[in-house]
Amino acid sequence: MTQDEESSINQISFTWPKGFYNDGIKIGLGTVDKKDFGYLFSQVPAAAAGTYTTNKFQAAPTKLTKETINVDHKLQAVILNSAIANSCTGAQGTKDAHTEQQWLADALNIDTNLVGVASTGLIGAYLDMDKIKAGLPKLQPKTGDDVSQAILTTDKKPKQACVQVTLDGKTVTITGFAKGSGMIHPKMATMLGFVTTDAAIDGDLLQATLSAGVDTTFNQITVDGDTSTNDMVVVLANGMAQNTELKTTTDADYDTFAAGLHFVLGELAKQIAADGEGATKLIEANVTEALNPTEAQSVAKAVVGSSLVKAAIFGDDPNWSRIIAAIGMVDATMDIDHVAISANGIPLVKDSVALPFDETMVSESMKTSKVTIDVSLNSGTATGQAWGCDLTYNYVKINASYHT
Amino acid sequence: MTQDEESSINQISFTWPKGFYNDGIKIGLGTVDKKDFGYLFSQVPAAAAGTYTTNKFQAAPTKLTKETINVDHKLQAVILNSAIANSCTGAQGTKDAHTEQQWLADALNIDTNLVGVASTGLIGAYLDMDKIKAGLPKLQPKTGDDVSQAILTTDKKPKQACVQVTLDGKTVTITGFAKGSGMIHPKMATMLGFVTTDAAIDGDLLQATLSAGVDTTFNQITVDGDTSTNDMVVVLANGMAQNTELKTTTDADYDTFAAGLHFVLGELAKQIAADGEGATKLIEANVTEALNPTEAQSVAKAVVGSSLVKAAIFGDDPNWSRIIAAIGMVDATMDIDHVAISANGIPLVKDSVALPFDETMVSESMKTSKVTIDVSLNSGTATGQAWGCDLTYNYVKINASYHT
Structure with a gap:
């Protein structure tokens, strides 16, 4: 990143980009007394991009989110839980992930292809679908950071990063949150990262930008060399900042957006490394x-x-x-x-x-x-x-x- | 290995093959009260083969032994020390390794190209050449296991393996010793393995057999994923068992010899893994x-x-x-x-x-x-x-x- 690009990035306290809402509540999927279920959604469909674990035993929700984003690089909402990773759960796990997707789509009255699914927690355990069904109507469109707490397992603290950049004269916010600190408990499947932005950007370009950004950030951290079955980083860009849509890497403001996204990815990655299991440094x-x-x-x-x-x-x-x-x-x-x-x-x-x-x-x-x-x-x-x-x-x- | 090959291998207590002698003494290269200097030699020049660390910062003795064996796959003696690895020691380290080689060659009245050099211990420290010069005349041609003790650093015990096989009606002994348990002290450069045998075998065939054997034994152990700068495994075969010299992999007794060598390499490798730093299992x-x-x-x-x-x-x-x-x-x-x-x-x-x-x-x-x-x-x-x-x-x- 050039000096010029860096100086155009303003780091601010946790704030959602325009049009993003979230919630996180406790429905008791696990034994720990904490929020364990939530959602994230955008008022309007957002361009979406994702990167996913290269582990061959990819968890059901990870696989489903990848397939969903690949349809046309769009998402409007994500349903998330901690405590149970829904990994190594066979056909039942795949069915459960699809059911969750359908339920949130129905609740928001949007297409299933606009809903991502993310789980983290015990490998080999099944989701309690009754608790999820009962919890869903309790989720409210809030603007706090509840969802970033609901995805934590035994992380010591939430990982959050937020910057603003100016694209085409418009203020664009890029806000990310993540969880993960190694497989800190036996059978914990680990790393999740989400970035939301109100920038207007083409889905394919967003994917290319994310992939390049992840290479030098999330892919450059290690706690113990073990790659989880559930790792995923997803970016949603809903365009509500009303900048002229970014379509190619040669657009005037592209480098500024990419630098802002890269900064957020880097901060989240470093926060995960610093909170690695047992880490003091x-x-x-x-x-x-x-x-x-x-x-x-x-x-x-x-x-x-x-x-x-x-x-x-x-x-x-x-x-x-x-x-x-x-x-x-x-x-x-x-x-x-x-x-x-x-x-x-x-x-x-x-x-x-x-x-x-x-x-x-x-x-x-x-x-x-x-x-x-x-x-x-x-x-x-x-x-x-x-x-x-x-x-x-x-x-x-x-x-x-x-x-x- | 087939059942048949396995049954033709007799594991015996530690015994040197015909014509091999050794010694290990304390000359005070380090601060620990133990034997730290020794040699291994064969009455007659032996076919020799080696495998060496792939770490780019190869230690001076490792480099020199590789060059020496590569001349014509023959060695008659090896000079060894623990406490100091002579690694990351620049031009001085290279000179010291060559000097050691020359001194042992002179003492035994053999060609320098028949002498290997091996060091293990502190990285970045220099050998005390005065102590080595003074120690050399004290080495005696013994038949105990002193040399296998002299190369230990903080290993809990020597690693030894010994088998006999019958080639061409002759009893052939294959005897190996090794050291290494991770870099158990700060700056320790680690793994050394030596196998001696009185089999008659061509040097190139011995090299091919060693390389194949190491692939499934030494290269299949890990203590912490870190590869030392001094790792090396060397085999000497002096032919004194008087079997018909093995020249190709299709020779009648080749598979039996290869299975015996493989068994010794495997036992040494497992002993190193079991004695990994801090290991209980x-x-x-x-x-x-x-x-x-x-x-x-x-x-x-x-x-x-x-x-x-x-x-x-x-x-x-x-x-x-x-x-x-x-x-x-x-x-x-x-x-x-x-x-x-x-x-x-x-x-x-x-x-x-x-x-x-x-x-x-x-x-x-x-x-x-x-x-x-x-x-x-x-x-x-x-x-x-x-x-x-x-x-x-x-x-x-x-x-x-x-x-x-």
């Missing part, structure tokens, strides 16, 4: 002087994905040798005699050999909620980033605590 | 009904490599949903509606949906030093295996304990 890896952006991103993701690097950062250990070992595992172009590494801005390695540095000082600098690792590959001009979290006793505890 | 994944062996191995390795599966097994949790999620991440052919999973022989999943099973009983069955996960992909007849270990509090403690 966000780790950001910035790779520079790579041959191309893909290789830069691969190297960045390898650094934040290494168990040894993650454990070292939990221990405030400026362990450059684990970082260089993680870098060397990647199939990317690198000048193996001239790699440089810094932690929190302090140079640790130059020309692939350790520099003299004050370990205590570097270690002290790592006692923060965010640790930054900079890597230079001396092989080009491309850059890439990735985000992860430290590996802690609590990660093991959370994921091994079957008997507690 | 060996995890074995057996994949069946895959399209081809490569895909079967990929799926098996994904199962034993998943942090969530590893943590669940530490907690005696028969968490099939994490196993199916790990399987679904692999780019392999699978019948997504007909996958089956068992733990310790108890069926958990059939047709990709959970079976009713007694969780307490399965959990009780997992309270052992080895947990077996069987996966059927319903897509062919190929099989594959992989081995790993559980993810424990001690893994985090060991790798985060910079300040202790």
Whole structure:
């Protein structure tokens, strides 16, 4: 993003774009005392785009939402729940997802092809359709952030991001929310992200913009390297900001919109990484002087994905040798005699050999909620980033605590 | 391996093949009170083969041994040390490795091209060449297992395997030793494996046999997904068993030799996985009904490599949903509606949906030093295996304990 594009993005407190309403309530799908059911809808049909888990065991709601959006890249509403992921539930699960879709379409008097479905929670458990049927009439068109709470499972807090940009003289709002922090409970299926905007944009262009944006944001975070069966990111753009509809990447305001969307996706992704299971720190890896952006991103993701690097950062250990070992595992172009590494801005390695540095000082600098690792590959001009979290006793505890 | 091949392999207690001698002594390269320096040699030049880390930051001794073996696939001796990995040590490290090679060649009065060099320990630290020079004359041609102790760093025990097979009417001994349990200390560079045999076999054929054997053994273990800069497996075959030299894979006794070597490689690999840092359990994944062996191995390795599966097994949790999620991440052919999973022989999943099973009983069955996960992909007849270990509090403690 250029300086110019960045400065045209105003980050604001949580506000919905024009025409978007939501609700989140408790209907008791799970055992935890929290909101677990909700919806999101737009006054008018919105251009829609989605990206979905690449896990082969895609959950029923994920599959259905993908199919629905693919019809003509339009959605007007999404029905959501936590507690039960409706994943690995066979034919019954598929039927339940379709029933939910139909029920919300009927309640809103819109076409079923305008309704998305999203579930997160226990894998292998079935939805209690009676509770959903009874809960549906209780949903009201509100303007708070209830839906962003209703999709949480054991996330410590909601993930939200909101910006405004000016397109064609009109103020456009882009608002996102997400959930996910690894499979924090046994059998939890995990990551969901939603972005709403009142921008007017063609559905295919929105899809291309989302896919490109997700590549450098959601696809660049890792908590534990495990990909859930329910992951999905969906964007709805309802056009109510009344800017001239964006149709191609060469339109005057396209770059501004794309930068705003990218910012929101990036903020949500970082919030998920920081709230990774058991995490005490966000780790950001910035790779520079790579041959191309893909290789830069691969190297960045390898650094934040290494168990040894993650454990070292939990221990405030400026362990450059684990970082260089993680870098060397990647199939990317690198000048193996001239790699440089810094932690929190302090140079640790130059020309692939350790520099003299004050370990205590570097270690002290790592006692923060965010640790930054900079890597230079001396092989080009491309850059890439990735985000992860430290590996802690609590990660093991959370994921091994079957008997507690 | 066929039943027939397996039955022709006799596992025996630790014994060197004819003509191999070794020693291991303490010269004080590190701070730990243990043997840290040694050698291995054969009365006569041996056919030699090696496989080496794919990490781009290959350590100086690893690089030198590779170059040396590649000259004409012959070695007669190896000089080894623990405590210092001689990795990320630049030009000085390369010079030191060459000096070690020259010194041992001079001491044994053999060509430098017959001497391999292996180091394991701290990355980024330099060898104390004075101590090595002073230690060299103290090494004696012994027949105990000292060298297998001298290469250990913080392994809990030596890894050893020994079998005898009959080739051409002659008894052939195949004896291996290895070290490695993750990068158990900050900056430890890790895995080394050596196999000696008195079989007569051509060097190129030995290389092909080793490479194939490593693919399904050492390359199928994972402790934490991090690949060291010093990994290497070397085989020496000195021909002193006086069997007719094996020259092609179609030779009558070739399959028997290959099966024996494979058995030794497999045993060493499993011992390394079981002694993974912090580990309390060996995890074995057996994949069946895959399209081809490569895909079967990929799926098996994904199962034993998943942090969530590893943590669940530490907690005696028969968490099939994490196993199916790990399987679904692999780019392999699978019948997504007909996958089956068992733990310790108890069926958990059939047709990709959970079976009713007694969780307490399965959990009780997992309270052992080895947990077996069987996966059927319903897509062919190929099989594959992989081995790993559980993810424990001690893994985090060991790798985060910079300040202790």
